[in-house]
């Protein structure tokens with residue numbers, strides 16, 4: 001089949017704040033609800049300075065491993081898990097999602113949350129993944145994951161969250177330079 | 190909507206970042222164009238490392254993105270519907286008591302994936318400046334008037350054939366601080382979802398014949414002229430409505446999908462029970 005050429009992307013620019021964020025966008029589940037986990041971090045530029053104008057979205061499986069198909073992300077009812085979250089970072093580049101850990105994958109692979117990044121100064125979207133640290137704690141698990149096993153250790157680390165003492169997942173995003181996050185492209189066949 | 194109430198300070202901040210002249214930016218852009226033409230390999234997306242757009246310098250990854258086959262959740266997309274978006278949200282001219290100022294336009298188009306399949310039942314969001322080139326955003330300090338009858342945010346769920354339609358006002362061009370006397374061509378920001386999260390995209394739609402195209406490093410960051418042209422809407426007199434509004438068409442193509450689509454993808458944007 002003849003492939004059509006995709007429309008080019010463009011930067012989100014600085015003025016998305018009145019348009020894209022929505023109420024409780026960062027709460028895939030209510031804060032403090034049973035099984036909830038915090039996924040948080042900071043977005044940095046090539047100077048190591050936090051970026052204050054960046055929008056992050058996450059998309060993930062439900063706690064039972066199924067792919068959510070419920071409507072209601074934009075108007076949250078506090079009960080329906082839609083698997084989608086969106087947040088603008090704060091003035092010091094910080095973000096904080098409240099979600100659940102995705103359940104087991106049907107193929108038994110390491111679990112991850114899919115992330116897409118938009119920012120002023122960033123001319124196109126960036127895709128990446130956040131893996132749960134417990135899933136990729138040993139060499140066999142890393143070897144079984146096509147992406148992680150293809151990366152040198154220092155780059156691999158940019159895709160794996162850190163478990164904090166209170167159970168939260170910490171994951172920072174570096175757009176450029178030292179510790180630059182691994183971003184992904186999905187070639188078409 | 191989050192707290193983005195407008196702080197109505199008529200402050201023009203000094204443009205200390207605006208050190209380059211337009212001529213210097215133009216020269217830099219022309220050099221990149223020459224190199225692109227000499228290289229002879231077609232590019233269809235913007236460069237992310239494009240120094241004439243000053244803010245990109247410290248915000249672009251230096252490593253090439255890692256090619257990977259999409260897995261599990263990446264093969265699906267969040268589902269949106271009328272629960273998320275009211276049908277009236279596609280008319281940006283009826284959100285306040287009065288009619289907004291400016292040139293009323295109807296914007297119509299279709300979203301398909303790389304195989305030409307319609308992207309049905311998916312979320313499309315737009316945002317834009319008003320007819321004077323001013324955003325309802327607290328960080329926009331361009332001393333042009335706000336319009337009490339215009340916010341500049343619209344949403345729609347695409348139809349079964351991937352179609353959408355917005356009624357809005359033609360936005361004005363506006364100044365920015367990339368370089369001295371820098372102006373953005375008039376544009377509308379588009380945010381859209383496909384049937385896979387890998388297709389997620391944000392872009393900008395422009396109007397035909399804008400004299401600012403050649404001067405704008407964001408538009409020119411798409412170095413290929415044919416690719417840039419894909420972001421320019423077409424004036425369409427068949428969309429123009431008698432004694433009411435001028436019409437433009439703008440179609441979008443997402444990247445291809447990696448899984449075999451299900452029949453239900455084109456009816457409700459949903460995956461069948463148990464398919465995942």
Ligand SMILES: [Fe+2]
Pocket residue numbers: 013015318376378
């Ligand atoms: Fe804009």
